[in-house]
Amino acid sequence: MSADRSSTDARGAPGWLQLGPRTLPPPQGASDVVRDSVAASVPADRKHVGPVPATVEEWLAFVAAADAPAIAGAQALEAALPVTVERDEIAGVDVYHVVPDEISPAHDEHLFVHVHGGAYVLNGGPACVSEALLLAAGVGIRAVSIDYRMPPVHPYPTPVDDVVAVYQELLKRHRARSMVMGGSSAGGGLTMLAVQRLLGEGMRVPGALFVGTPGSDLSGIGDSIRLNQDVDRSIPEYGGLVEAMAKLFADGLELTDPRISPLYGDFDGFPPTLLASGVRDILLSNTVRTHTRLLEAGTEAELIVFEGMSHADFMIEFSSPEHQLLLAQFDRFCVRHLQGSTRKPPGGPDRVDSLRWA
Amino acid sequence: MSADRSSTDARGAPGWLQLGPRTLPPPQGASDVVRDSVAASVPADRKHVGPVPATVEEWLAFVAAADAPAIAGAQALEAALPVTVERDEIAGVDVYHVVPDEISPAHDEHLFVHVHGGAYVLNGGPACVSEALLLAAGVGIRAVSIDYRMPPVHPYPTPVDDVVAVYQELLKRHRARSMVMGGSSAGGGLTMLAVQRLLGEGMRVPGALFVGTPGSDLSGIGDSIRLNQDVDRSIPEYGGLVEAMAKLFADGLELTDPRISPLYGDFDGFPPTLLASGVRDILLSNTVRTHTRLLEAGTEAELIVFEGMSHADFMIEFSSPEHQLLLAQFDRFCVRHLQGSTRKPPGGPDRVDSLRWA
Secondary structure, eight states: OHHHHHHHHTTTOTTOEEEOOEEEOOOTTSOHHHHHHHHHHTTOOOTTOSOOOOSHHHHHHHHHHHHHHHHHHHHHHHHHSSEEEEEEEETTEEEEEEEESSOOGGGTTOEEEEEOOSTTTSSOGGGGGHHHHHHHHHHTOEEEEEOOOOTTTSOTTHHHHHHHHHHHHHTTTSOGGGEEEEEETHHHHHHHHHHHHHHHTTOOOOSEEEEESOOSOTTOOSHHHHHTTTTOSSOSOSSHHHHHHHHHHHTTSOTTSTTTOGGGSOOTTOOOEEEEEETTOTTHHHHHHHHHHHHHTTOOEEEEEETTOOTTHHHHOTTSHHHHHHHHHHHHHHHHHSTTOOSOOOSSOOOGGGOSOO | OHHHHHHHHTTTOTTOEEEOOEEEOOOTTSOHHHHHHHHHTTTOOOTTOSOOOOSHHHHHHHHHHHHHHHHHHHHHHHHHSSEEEEEEEETTEEEEEEEESSOOGGGTTOEEEEEOOSTTTSSOGGGGGHHHHHHHHHHTOEEEEEOOOOTTTSOTTHHHHHHHHHHHHHTTTSOGGGEEEEEETHHHHHHHHHHHHHHHTTOOOOSEEEEESOOSOTTSOSHHHHHTTTTOSSOSOSSHHHHHHHHHHHTTSOTTSTTTOGGGSOOTTOOOEEEEEETTOTTHHHHHHHHHHHHHTTOOEEEEEETTOOTTHHHHOTTSHHHHHHHHHHHHHHHHHSTTOOSOOOSSOOOGGGOSOO
């Protein structure tokens, strides 16, 4: 882990803090669901750590092993939620149409263009839809989940190309301002890379974005990468396997290249953006730095940070009140900012208990 | 520190994380101003730690010693900023009128009712105005800073009584919806206690609130209290002296009593609220828990978290771009939510560089 190496070199360097050991109880300030889940998962199996595959074949075997439970999880969600999933192809890219049994009248003209996470390498194929299922069923909005091609076979720029190609095709059938694009982790990073590409080429951008705990800076900078090391239960350390996947995506480009890490790119003209993270999230710093960059650029950007939550827990803990709150905020944000909303944007957000799916 | 004692008792308890030592470099992801300031202040003198005064006389001596540099700081700010400060009395409570040389046309009908911080014990008298000076001069809004009476002589409920009394008197001259109330740390906690009191008594509440890194839960619960121990340069630990000041305020009430910790109270009916914190803030968890409670209650609540920033650094580092961004957001938030705004609420926030005071 390059960040750790420099940390070792800099021990005692001016301004560096040397922090002693500490204990951290389950989060009493989170919901009971999250507190109990965190308590039960510690010290659970650490994900996204382990030996780095050395060849394309080893990478493909690693991906297949990691994706198997993700596919099972997506299938279980599809069975449990009132949605229909249909595989299709748009602009030559595999996609999944996700249609809730009940479309909210507010979102009848809206479309959620979903960009899945998975460190730019994982969650391809039928695993890609989980977040789209939760958001589509949760607020009653149609979704298209993009199964963009990924490393090791298809590194940068293919994942971004695929997202942009699908969006451009969707633009022929949907007004830009009626679409919300987004996703979590790598999905948040790719969403912003795609929007920066669209803006750079003078194209219309979606009416709103959802960016969860984004891969906005893949270079390892950020207070939370140190403070939440071994705290975040999804990504216990940034570096090693996670950094290797980022480098696989970057395909030789620097990790601070704005084509790879959108935080180093331009945010002028970004549409309204909803961001989410957690106090235990190793990418909390990534998230808040993205949020303040968006505010500086004049974007209407809203941030939610959940107590006790690790990377993407707001989607993983989908039976929690925290997830319900995020659904309510996503719903309100889309109603406020997308064209074709049939509900008047409320003075305040809808109540959480007004959601149909709970 | 009670939290530390329970931590010791629970070492090895199920679900508790045992975290090893770690290093933390100056925040590369913050502005240069903040990064350099953090680097220079580490390991600076730790504030709010030391022996707990044992008698009223010792408390008063402690307060006098701590307030002396705060008063000098407020006087330096007053001299440097284009504002006039005038001492007055409203409803029998000492206040300071803060009038910027140039009132923004957008805020000509608005008033910022400032409730200062200082752990419920410190920053009384002429020290109370610093935050009011920065916000009033920064956005061109008139302010009244309330020099509420404090422990050890005047514990709960006097500080809340004083804030409510001043606000009620101001209500005779100002529409409720033309006023924004708020402050940081204890000021954020007292603001919410006052609003809960007003709502409980069926009175009109301000049109908007600013709540910076609030003392919303004084009981020591929160991930950030452990994660940011010895990281936060303003409050390196929650407990000891800080907890003693909270208990001095509570005057025998439990620290989880909703009369002391507003997080345990009711948020129904709260006006739009802007919250701010930092990734290194020991009260980050307090802040985000307050934010999600407000969202759950249907309040339009906006959160900003700054990379690299400790407790209240967004006010302490007043020459930083982060502070400028907070001013811009405070300005936009007031324009959007207060009655009598002459500027049309913008689709997005104003650009930071549009501020007159920089």
